[in-house]
Amino acid sequence: MTSKQTAIFALVACVGSTALLSRSALAETESERVAIQERKFQLFHEVRAGLGSMPLNAFQKGWTLSLSYTYHFNDFVAWEVVQLTGAALTSTNLRDSLIDQFAVPPEDFSAPRLMLTSGVEVAPLYGKQALMNDTIVHHGLLGGVYAGLIFGDRSSFGDTLSDLRPAVGLGLGYRMYTSKLLSVRLDVRDFLSFRRPIRDNESFEVENVLVLSLSLGFNLWRDDA
Secondary structure, three states: OOOOHHHHHHHHHHHHHHHHOOOOOOHHHHHHHOOOOOOOOOOOOOEEEEEEEEEEOOOOOEEEEEEEEEOOOOOEEEEEEEEEEEEEEEHHHHHHHHHHOOOOOHHHHOOEEEEEEEEEEEEEEEEEEEOOEEEEEEEEEEEEEEEEEEEEOOOHHHHHHHHHEEEEEEEEEEEEEEOOOEEEEEEEEEEEEEOOOOOOOOOOOEEEEEEEEEEEEEEOOOOOO
């Protein structure tokens, strides 16, 4: 065998080994993809009820009760069709002092009393972990974009409904599944509220409304049931 033939043989052997390695790497990649398990818990129609807090400002704080309905298109994208949130407002000593000692009208504070929102949620992360090497916990992380209306606290229910404030916000949620029908969810949502003046002494303001909530979700009418 001449030196030229030897060089050609070595080149062919090198190309062949490279092709084999590439096929092996591709097979390993495909094998890894196939090895990913399907989600054990899948959501479809979800009704959620929750309790939370609304840390507003130095004058008022809020404790919230919420009820929502969410339609899940698939494992990743969902539409929170509606969420209704009501707040029980508590007054701080500073607010009480301003009202009692300086005759500031209570309507000047007008913290959020009701919220009606809708939004789109994306849940890209899902996994399971062993708890105390005994129980498998399935959980997921999600993010959302929301919009809706906030109603300010006024002296009468009619005035509260007239004090509507458009709002947009972002949210982050963590969900832990307990069964096919139940899950527990922790949410943090931050809204920008556009407050319109409805009295002579008021002006247009952009307010920040933060809502923290813990809710229990009921998964209904599963498509695989």
